[in-house]
Amino acid sequence: xxxxxxxxxxxxxxxxxxxxxxxxxxxxxxxxxxxxxxxxxxxxxxxxxxxxxxxxxxxxxxxxxxxxxxxxxxxxxxxxxxxxxxxxxxxxxxxxxxxxxxxxxxxxxxxxxxxxxxxxxxxxxxxxxxxxxxxxxxxxxxxxxxxxxxxxxxxxxxxxxxxxxxxxxxxxxxxxxxxxxxxxxxxxxxxxxxxxxxxxxxxxxxxxxxxxxxxxxxxxxxxxxxxxxxxxxxxxxxxxxxxxxxxxxxxxxxxxxxxxxxxxxxxxxxxxxxxxxxxxxxxxxxxxxxxxxxxxxxxxxxxxxxxxxxxxxxxxxxxxxxxxxxxxxxxxxxxxxxxxxxxxxxxxxxxxxxxxxxxxxxxxxxxxxxxxxxxxxxxxxxxxxxxxxxxxxxxxxxxxxxxxxxxxxxxxxxxxxxxxxxxxxxxxxxxxxxxxxxxxxxxxxxxxxxxxxxxxxxxxxxxxxxxxxxxx
Ligand code: ADP
Ligand code: MG
Numbered sequence: 138x139x140x141x142x143x144x145x146x147x148x149x150x151x152x153x154x155x156x157x158x159x160x161x162x163x164x165x166x167x168x169x170x171x172x173x174x175x176x177x178x179x180x181x182x183x184x185x186x187x188x189x190x191x192x193x194x195x196x197x198x199x200x201x202x203x204x205x206x207x208x209x210x211x212x213x214x215x216x217x218x219x220x221x222x223x224x225x226x227x228x229x230x231x232x233x234x235x236x237x238x239x240x241x242x243x244x245x246x247x248x249x250x251x252x253x254x255x256x257x258x259x260x261x262x263x264x265x266x267x268x269x270x271x272x273x274x275x276x277x278x279x280x281x282x283x284x285x286x287x288x289x290x291x292x293x294x295x296x297x298x299x300x301x302x303x304x305x306x307x308x309x310x311x312x313x314x315x316x317x318x319x320x321x322x323x324x325x326x327x328x329x330x331x332x333x334x335x336x337x338x339x340x341x342x343x344x345x346x347x348x349x350x351x352x353x354x355x356x357x358x359x360x361x362x363x364x365x366x367x368x369x370x371x372x373x374x375x376x377x378x379x380x381x382x383x384x385x386x387x388x389x390x391x392x393x394x395x396x397x398x399x400x401x402x403x404x405x406x407x408x409x410x411x412x413x414x415x416x417x418x419x420x421x422x423x424x425x426x427x428x429x430x431x432x433x434x435x436x437x438x439x440x441x442x443x444x445x446x447x448x449x450x451x452x453x454x455x456x457x458x459x460x461x462x463x464x465x466x467x468x469x470x471x472x473x474x475x476x477x478x479x480x481x482x483x484x485x486x487x488x489x490x491x492x493x494x495x496x497x498x499x500x501x502x503x504x505x506x507x508x509x510x511x512x513x514x515x516x517x518x519x520x521x522x523x524x525x526x527x528x529x530x531x532x533x534x535x536x537x538x539x540x541x542x543x544x545x546x547x548x549x550x551x552x553x554x555x556x557x558x559x560x561x562x563x564x565x566x567x568x569x570x571x572x573x574x575x576x577x578x579x580x581x582x583x584x585x586x587x588x589x590x591x592x593x594x595x596x597x598x599x600x601x602x603x604x605x606x607x608x609x
Contacts, residue, residue, distance in 0.1 A: 145174055145179055146179065146181065148203075150166060150208075153196075168184055170182040170584070172351040188218075189216050189218055203238060286444030287441060288437065292315075297328075299311050300335065301465070303406035309432045310408065310409050312415065312435070315438065316437075317412060318403040319476060326343060342374070342376065346378060349389070350386060367395045370399050370400065376409075384418060415430070458487065464486075523537055523553050523571075529600075538572065550583070554568050554587075587601065
């Protein structure tokens, strides 16, 4: 019999049916349609993005097993999703997403001494014979999804080296630091996932410093401090996120110090993140700080424009959405604070387009960014306005600041003054001082001239409109 997408899928279904409840089978597998078979790649259609996520989250192991039985080790699954359409026409958009092929990231159960004081796992209910330590890793935070740029090259490659040889490099501990939303947590997870991929037998644990502190305090109250320490000493790769929150907590620092020393001496890997550089970690004990110096501190910077574009492209690709290039560029250009805000802006845009059934265009993006950036208090300065105006007229900024009375320069200068008055909190005198050392009356005159001209002169009106768009 010929092997087709349908025949392969029917065999998979038979296998799947035997392994789950009939209800789940009906809900999650009956609606799937086989589409295409190309070599070992089977494409199937699922009804929605939610459906796809549910399958990937709950049935990936079963699916993988089923298709490998049919198509061998190299078997791969590609989903086609019928999307709610984002383009305002009536054809449903289909997007293709390769299966991440990755379920929850599990550690092997550990044997623990089964005397009465068996070690309590602060993450799960006590009383288990074998200790199952959940890695707490987020499977989406992979290296693949972490876009490389000048802003993160050192941190990323150090992280990569650690993932290849945990405990076996001089980057121990590895401290990743940088401002909020720049990818510290993502990178820390990526290293953990990298280690699990290469060394499945190693026990990796991700924990926030906050949670670590709570667990510790809990153990002090319950007289289980030793259990707490032993638990952490069983980990092969310990990731503690946001250690700046240890500042001022001496007892927590002491126990961290103890655990750290044990792990380090035993060749185990420690990865830490912090929202500031070690020198700025006030309230941290000297001995703890000195341990940080044993390894490597690598910082994450704000990504440059190309990287921001690449991040948006990757994110839309992962979400199975297609956005016009000019929209992506507009977002990447306007939002330059950090990656979390960039993602926030993208999500808000998608939500607005879905809810209001509006096409995603640069105009929609502009409206959204305007609101978004306002609430994020990005301040517009005179310098910034000068730059935008000069770029627009393609003239050097020095000209505006000079005494020149050439017509084009006067015009650009007046526009700069006008927008500075409108968009900044500077006084007329302060604006004048920065625009060719003029007095406050000149600035006032400029504001009136611009207002008048934009009513009478069509060309001039267009300048004002273009510029206010650029400045908004
Ligand atoms: P931090 O821990 O530094 O505050 P996160 O790791 O939580 O920042 O990152 C914020 C968001 O930005 C996350 O969704 C993360 O996936 C994303 N992100 C950050 N840096 C990158 C990058 N280089 N490539 C892709 N996504 C990134
Ligand atoms: Mg974080």
